[in-house]
Amino acid sequence: MGLGAGRGAPTLGAALVAVTVAAGGAAAAAEPVACPAQPIRWKDDCAGLAGEPLTGLDRLRYLPVGSGWVTLGGEVRVRLERMDAADFGIAGGPAYLQLGRRGMLHADLHLTPELRVFGQLAAAEADGRRPGPRPQDQDEVDVAQLFVDAPLRLGDTELLARFGRQEIDLSGNRLVTTRDGVTIRRTFQGALGQAARGDLRLTVFALRPTALRRGAFDDGPDGRETFRGASLDYRPPAGLVTGFVFRRTRSEARFAELAGPEQRWTAGLRYAVRRPAWDAWAQAAWQWGEASDQTIAASSVATGASYTFGGRRRPTLGGTLAYASGDRRRGDGELGAFDPLYPNTFGLSDAPFIYQTNYRLAAIEGSALFGRAELGLSGFLLARDATGDAIYGGGRPLPGPPSTGRLTAFLGQADARLPLTPRTELYVSTVRALAGEGVRQAGGRSGLYARVQLTTRF
Numbered sequence: 001m002g003l004g005a006g007r008g009a010p011t012l013g014a015a016l017v018a019v020t021v022a023a024g025g026a027a028a029a030a031e032p033v034a035c036p037a038q039p040i041r042w043k044d045d046c047a048g049l050a051g052e053p054l055t056g057l058d059r060l061r062y063l064p065v066g067s068g069w070v071t072l073g074g075e076v077r078v079r080l081e082r083m084d085a086a087d088f089g090i091a092g093g094p095a096y097l098q099l100g101r102r103g104m105l106h107a108d109l110h111l112t113p114e115l116r117v118f119g120q121l122a123a124a125e126a127d128g129r130r131p132g133p134r135p136q137d138q139d140e141v142d143v144a145q146l147f148v149d150a151p152l153r154l155g156d157t158e159l160l161a162r163f164g165r166q167e168i169d170l171s172g173n174r175l176v177t178t179r180d181g182v183t184i185r186r187t188f189q190g191a192l193g194q195a196a197r198g199d200l201r202l203t204v205f206a207l208r209p210t211a212l213r214r215g216a217f218d219d220g221p222d223g224r225e226t227f228r229g230a231s232l233d234y235r236p237p238a239g240l241v242t243g244f245v246f247r248r249t250r251s252e253a254r255f256a257e258l259a260g261p262e263q264r265w266t267a268g269l270r271y272a273v274r275r276p277a278w279d280a281w282a283q284a285a286w287q288w289g290e291a292s293d294q295t296i297a298a299s300s301v302a303t304g305a306s307y308t309f310g311g312r313r314r315p316t317l318g319g320t321l322a323y324a325s326g327d328r329r330r331g332d333g334e335l336g337a338f339d340p341l342y343p344n345t346f347g348l349s350d351a352p353f354i355y356q357t358n359y360r361l362a363a364i365e366g367s368a369l370f371g372r373a374e375l376g377l378s379g380f381l382l383a384r385d386a387t388g389d390a391i392y393g394g395g396r397p398l399p400g401p402p403s404t405g406r407l408t409a410f411l412g413q414a415d416a417r418l419p420l421t422p423r424t425e426l427y428v429s430t431v432r433a434l435a436g437e438g439v440r441q442a443g444g445r446s447g448l449y450a451r452v453q454l455t456t457r458f
Contacts, residue, residue, distance in 0.1 A: 032422060033058070033422045033423060033458075034046075034049055034052070034054060034058040034061055034062075035048075035049055035058070035061040035062070035071070037073060037075070037423075037457040037458065039173065039178070039180070040167050040169050040173065040178065041073055041075075041104075041106050041108075041120065042106075042108065042118045042120075042145065042147075042166075042167070043169065044061075044071060044073060044108065046061045046062050046069075046071045046108075047062075047069070047110075049061055049062035050062060050064075050069065057423070057458045060072040060073070060458065061073070061458075065109065065111075066111070067111075067112060068109070068110040068111045068112060069110055070107055070108065070109045070110070071107070071108040071110075072105075072106070072107055072108075073105075073106050073108070073457070073458055074103070074104055074105040074106065074457070074458055075102070075103070075104045075455065075456070075457045075458075076101075076102070076103050076104075076455070076456050077100075077101070077102045077103075077453065077454070077455045077456075078099070078100070078101050078453070078454050078455075079098075079099070079100045079101075079102075079183075079451060079452070079453040079454075080097070080098070080099050080100075080451070080452045080453075081097070081098045081099075081100070081449070081450070081451050082096075082097050082098075082448075082449065082450040082451075083095060083096055083098075083351075083352075083447070083448075083449050084447055084448045084449075085433075085444075085445055085446070085447030085448070086130075086352075086393075086447075087353070087393040087398050087444070088353060088391075088393075088398075088409070088433065088435055088439050088442075088444030088445060088446075088447055089443070089444050089445045089447065090391065090393070090398045090399070090400045090439070090442055090443050090444040091398060091399045091400060091443070093393075093398075093444075094130040094131065095130070096128055096129050096130040097128045098126055098127065098128040098129040098137075099126065099127050099128055100124065100125070100126040100127075100137060100183045101124065101125050101126075101183075102122065102123070102124040102183050102184075103122065103123050103124070104120060104121065104122045104144060105120070105121050105122075106118065106119060106120035106121070106145070107119050107120075113151070114150065114151060114152070115148070115149070115150060116148070116149040116151075117146075117147075117148055117149075118145060118146070118147055118149070118166075119143070119145065119146045120143070120144040120145040120146070121141055121142070121143060121144060122139070122141070122142060122144035122184065122185075123139060123140060123141040123142070124137065124138060124139050124183040124184050125138055126138050126183060134182070135184075135212040135213075135214075136179065136182045136183060136184045136212060137182060137183045137184070138183070138184075138214055139184055139212055139213070139214060139219070140214060140215055140216035140217075140218075141216050141217065142216060142217050142218065142219045143165060143217065143219065144165070144184075144185065144187060145164075145165050145166055145167060145187055146164050146165050147162050147163060147164030147165060147166045148162070148163050148164055149161070149162050150162075156197055156198070157195055157196070157197045158194075158195070158196045158197070159193075159194070159195050160193065160194040160195075160196075161191070161192075161193050162191065162192045162193070162194075163190075163191050163192075164189070165187055165188070165189045165210060166187060166188060166189075166192065167185060167186070167187050167188075168188060168192065168205065168207070170203060170231050170242075170244070171231060171233055171240060171242040171244075171270060172240065172272075174270065174272075174281075174283075174343070175231065175242070175244060175270070175342065175343040176341075176342055176343070181350070181352075184212055186209070186210075187209075187210045188205075188207035188208060188209055188210060188227065189207060189208050189209075189210055189220075189221040190205065190206050190207035190208055190221075191205065191206055191207075192204070192205040192207070193205070199234055199235045199236065200232065200233065200234055200235075201232070201233040201235075202230065202231075202232050202233075203230065203231050203232075203233075204229070204230045205227075205228065205229060205230075206226075206228045207226070207227045207228070208221040208222050208223070208225060208226055208227065209221075209222045209225055209227065210222065211223075224250060224251040224252065225248070225249065225250045225251070226247075226248070226249045227246070227247075227248050227342065228246070228247045229244065229245055229246035229247060229266075229342075230244065230245055231243065231244040231245075232244070238273055238274055238275060239271070239272060239273040239274070240270075240271070240272045240273075241269075241270070241271050242269070242270040242271075243267075243268070243269055244266070244267070244268055244269075244270070244343065245265070245266070245267050246265070246266040246267075246342045246343070247263070247264070247265050247266075248262075248263075248264050248266070248339065248341075248342055249261075249262065249263045249264075250262045253291050253292075254396050254397065255291065255327060255335060255337050255390075255397060256327045256337075256389070256390035256397040257327065258291060258292045258293075258294055258335070259292065260291065260292030260293075261291075261292065262289070262290070262291040262292070262296075263289045263290055263291075264287055264288075264289040264291070264296055264339055265287065265288050265289050266285055266286070266287045266339070266342060266343065267285070267286055268283065268284055268285030268286065268343060269283070269284055269285075270282070270283040270343075271283075277307060277308050277309075277310075278305065278306065278307040278308065279305065279306055280303075280304065280305035280306075281303065281304055281305075282301075282302070282303040282304075283300075283301070283302050283303070283343070284299075284300070284301045284302075285299065285300045285301075285338075285343055286298075286299050287299065287338060287339060291335050294333070294334065294335045295333075295334050295335065296334065296335050296336075297334040297335070297336055298324075298325045298335070298336050298337060298338040298339070299323075299324075299325050299336075299338065300322070300323060300324040300325065300338045300340070300343075301322070301323050302320065302321065302322035302323070302361075303320070303321055303322075304318060304319060304320035304321070304322075304363075305318060305319065306318025306319075306365070312369070313368040313369045313370065314368065314369050315366065315367070315368040316365075316366060316367045316368070317364075317365075317366045318364070318365045318366070319362075319363060319364045319365070320361065320362075320363040320364075320365075321361065321362055321363075322359070322360075322361040322363075323359070323360050323361070323385070324338040324340060324356060324357050324358060324359055324385070325337070325338045325357075325358070325385055326338075326357070326358030326359075326384060326385030326386050326389030326390075327358065327386075327388070327389045327390055327397075336385070337357055337358060337389075337392075338356075338357045338358070339357070340355070340356030340357050348361070348380055348382070348411065349378065349380055349411045349413045349431050350413060350415070350429045350431055350449065350451055351411065351413075351431035351433060351447075351449035352393075352449075353393065353409065353411065353431075353433045353447060353449070354382060354392070354393065354408065354409065354411075355392035355393050355396075357392050358384055358385050358389045358390065358391075358392055359382045359383065359384065359385065359408060360382070360383045360384075360385060361380060361381070361382050362380075362381045363378065363379065363380045363381070364378070364379050365377070365378040365379075366378070372418060372419055373416055373417065373418040374416070374417045374418075375414075375415070375416050376413070376414070376415045376416070376417075377412075377413070377414055378411075378412070378413040378414075378415075379410065379411070379412050379413075380410065380411040380412075380413075381410050382407075382408040382409050382410070382411070382436075383406045383407050383408055383436070383438075384406050384407075384408055384438055386406075387403070387404045387405065387406050387438070391403070391408065391438065391439060391442055391444070398442070400442035400443045400444070401441065401442060401443060402441075402442075403437075403438045403439075403441035403442040404438075404441065405436060405437025405438035405439075405440070405441050406436075406437070406438055407436030407437050407438055408436050408438050408439055409433050409434060409435055409436050409439055410433075410434045410436070411431055411432070411433050411434075412431065412432045412434075413429060413430070413431045413432075414429065414430055415427070415428065415429035415430075416428045416429075421456075423456050423457055423458055424454070424455065424456040424457075425454075425455050425456075426452075426453070426454055427451070427452075427453040427454075427455070428451065428452050428453070429450070429451045430448070430449065430450040430451070431448070431449040431450075432446075432448055433446055433447045433448070433449070434446050435447075
């Protein structure tokens with residue numbers, strides 16, 4: 001069963017959050033968490049808790065088992081979303097108020113230094129979305145992750161073989177996102193191998209995305225898609241340089257003027273540097289292959305930087321420039337629509353108005369601390385790559401009359417993040433999307449999005 005059923009589900013989801021918050025206790029609010037939860041939970045490293053006196057939920061983070069140990073962890077998230085013009089209202093994009101609930105529980109079993117088993121269960125429900133929930137919004141209890149790690153050391157080289165259903169982390173989660181913006185996170189099934197020596201790490205993989213089905217324990221590999229590739233990381237002081245090659249095949253891809261099987265290759269470079277007060281990054285990717293009977297020739301370039309000032313509020317100011325090619329390129333008949341899933345290029349606000357293809361972007365973001373809360377303001381100016389291109393939303397071209405306007409939209413976002421306890425966080429955001437000429441000519445209009453989210457983790 002899921003987190004609840006029908007009208008009772010919101011009450012149960014909120015109750016699960018309240019129970020976990022209460023388990024932390026008021027006294028725990030002044031104490032640090034023994035082993036903080038990481039965004040990708042299999043990266044939680046609680047080995048250092050061996051022999052430490054633990055209380056409350058911290059006791060679940062290190063439980064001796066024979067010659068090894070097991071770490072237990074979990075998450076409950078309740079999110080309320082309001083959208084007044086999905087897809088800018090193009091083709092009747094509806095307004096809706098959605099309440100989504102997600103629960104996850106995992107066990108990380110280290111049997112020996114040479115063998116590890118990680119398992120995670122998840123359930124999710126969503127009510128109120130129109131015209132209905134997406135596959136990634138709703139699922140009965142199912143295996144979110146279940147994999148086996150077999151590490152091996154040969155001299156100065158560390159090797160790892162991983163088999164099973166898994167979230168993957170390439171270059172700090174910048175190349176393949178976990179899709180945490182929706183309810184069910186993105187996982188893959190297959191094999192992954194790594195070899196690390198000194199400042200170099202090579203990762204190779206052959207995977208299929210997990211196909212989400214609404215029943216209990218019925219998710220499985222998606223037979224319509226494969227994802228294979230390799231990435232090489234080099235870590236100079238305070239930086240990371242990554243080269244990557246991906247191959248994605250799909251039995252059915254949809255673009256503005258064609259639909260059919262697709263085989264797409266991606267090659268790219270990414271560089272990131274982090275200093276005490278500032279960080280910067282740049283990424284470029286090229287794509288080629290075939291979709292239906294058309295040759296693919298797509299590209300993307302993005303760069304950004306931010307600086308954190310001193311003082312009590314520690315204000316941060318940053319900016320981003322990005323480009324992802326669209327459907328048509330110089331009238332040569334090639335398909336230029338960039339596939340933004342692998343690699344991920346840049347997040348366009350909290351609101352699901354724009355899909356990350358066919359755009360030119362200039363963004364500015366700022367944040368500052370006010371007590372325990374972090375407040376942020378962002379602005380995103382988007383234009384289409386070419387006036388003949390489609391407007392994309394939700395991974396597909398949106399229907400509508402032809403549009404010659406290049407300006408897509410301006411998105412303004414305000415958000416606040418407040419830790420209620422060391423394990424629980426409240427997040428609130430609102431996004432105002434002002435439709436540009438290109439959207440209005442396609443039958444769209446300006447929209448408003450708002451989110452209230454409560455998350456607790458242990």
